[in-house]
Amino acid sequence: MQFAKHQNFHIREGWLRKGMRAILKNPRIFLEENAPDELGIGKNMVSSLRYWMQSTGIAKEEYQMFNGVRQTCQLLTPFGEILNKFDPYFEDEVTLFAVHASLVRNMEMATAWYWLFNLSPQREFDKPSFLTSLENYIALSQEKEIALSSLEKDFNCILRTYLPEEEDDETHVQHSPESLLECPLSTLGLITKIDKDKYRLSPPNIEQFDPILILYVLLSQQQQRRLKQVTVNLYEALYLLALLSKKETNMDAVRIVSERFFRDFPDAGEVIARWLSSDERFLPVVLSGYEGDICTALNFALKRSMTTFGLSHLVLPTAFSAAVNTIENWKLEYPETYKRLEEKLKESHFNGTSESVASLTQRIEHGDINALSFFKDFIYPQLTSGATFDTSAGISPDVVYQHAANSLRQHGYRGIFVLYDEFGRFLERLVSDPHGFDSKLLQDFAEMCDRTSDAQVHLLLVTHKSIGDYLQPLDKNIRDE
Secondary structure (H helix, E strand, C coil): CCCCCCCCCCCCCCHHHHHHHHHHHCCCHHHCCCHHHHHCCCHHHHHHHHHHHHHCCCEEEEEEEECCEEEEEEEECHHHHHHHHHCCCCCCHHHHHHHHHHHHCCCCCCHHHHHHHHCCCCCEEEHHHHHHHHHHHHHHHCCCCCCHHHHHHHHHHHHHHHCCCCCCCCCCCCCCCCCCCCCHHHHHCCEEEEECCEEEECCCCHHHCCHHHHHHHHHHHHHHHCCCCCCCCHHHHHHHHHHHHCCHHHHHHHHHHHHHHHHHCHHHHHHHHHHHHCCCEEEEEEEECCCCCHHHHHHHHHHHHHHHCCCCCCCCHHHHHHHHHHHHHHHHHCHHHHHHHHHHHHHHCHHHCCCCHHHHHHHHHCCCHHHHHHHHHHHHHHHCCCCCCCCCCCCCHHHHHHHHHHHHHHHCEEEEEEEEECHHHHHHHHCCCCCCHHHHHHHHHHHHHHHCCCCEEEEEECCCCCHHHHCCCCCHHHHHC
């Protein structure tokens, strides 16, 4: 574990490019007395840049023969060589995400970064909570005590790494580039300021990840771990989704990763190859964080995915039940709307004749697609100021997904694969009402997934710690249940 090795300097704009060029010219540049003059930065900044080149995984230090003497040299890693060849100026967002991913996986050299983005139990934090939690982690991980001042330096440096420089409160003019250069990683928006002294980790939208980034992280982690761990992280889950969905825009990256599997793990590679050669696929459904109650979140995510994959034209059997439920709800709870429905039906002359609510409801109950379309596309928008009818309104998600999986079988899909990222945020809210309706719906949904066979529904939940840790405030009997 290392702390505060950055000399109080964050990665500044242009530094990593400067470091790569200098290493290629002189592998011992960071140990030379004239390094400040050669690099155009101060002595402490030289030490800082030396640290950042290694902690980001762009360079490594090892003994090499140099000028006839075996001595410490800094060399570009394969990752650094790729950056130097394809994006030496760090202009592509994919490059910056890759640098971030490399940095926060470096537990040895960038311990505070590793802990915050991988192990911290808090998505929102301030300085006291950050320091207390990090101290607890250190105490459990090693006997050596770390000075509080070192941890404070890491906290301040992390903020400067990921937060843009704020405007001056009085002049509203930003600091000059000469006095303060922002870190290029600050453009990623991975940490946001939510109050004067409070911050939040802000994961990017996983649906917008470039496949190349996913490919890089998967291959680097495969090389480090050789896939011996059973745990699945977000990037591996994203590869799984891309593999199962066979979305054309992701297939180049999928094939490269799959070839690596086939070469290093022949048995797994053969399974993947058979899957890729088949005509079947799964519809991916992605959720992240707390998106409302579990019924709304799951049903809306399915609708969003079906639209993305050009399946919004499919009419699920649940749509008929949702329409009937809506009409019944208007009759019981919204008599004025129900009265307008009666009037609108008399004016509309559906099928050439005036229609009563009872006859329309009966048609819909019997699966008349024309009656359903008439209600959801014509009547409903007029009575709700142009709103779009929710074809899963009031329907339990286990029922909606089972019907959807069955319908998708007719369109070449084997079923549905649900990825719920940042599921811990949902669990944190669930703790306040462990026996509430959301708990039952989630349990019903999971049991439905377990029962599916031909038209399959799979559920993968991604959390930053074990589910039991999120449920610690609850009584043990409730946790066990």
